[in-house]
Amino acid sequence: MQEILLTLFHGKRPKKRLASKMFPAELKKAALKFLKSIKDKELLKRIGNKINELEKNPYPQDIERVEGYKDAKVFRVRVGDYRILYFVDQTAKKVYIEKIDKRNRVYN
16 A cells, blocks of 8 residues: 555555555555545545554544445444545455545445
């Protein structure tokens, strides 16, 4: 996940880290498309930091469950006016980032 954000932010790949994440994040197509469209580097950094936190702890205190998804338990976390919708696959030990967008658009 960090590689994707740094590539979008700086245009280069970071060096490999020795420490592994507990739940590596995988971006779905809609989330990746939104991240590529962000022009504000500070916002991109804040979203990246929140995703890194989710990799370490996929169930932080500030999450809310999102209704309307039948297949998986989808949660949301806030990053200012933006929301990150994600679900956790316990068997694969992964966090899947479903959508990232502004509050008024993310739930559509």
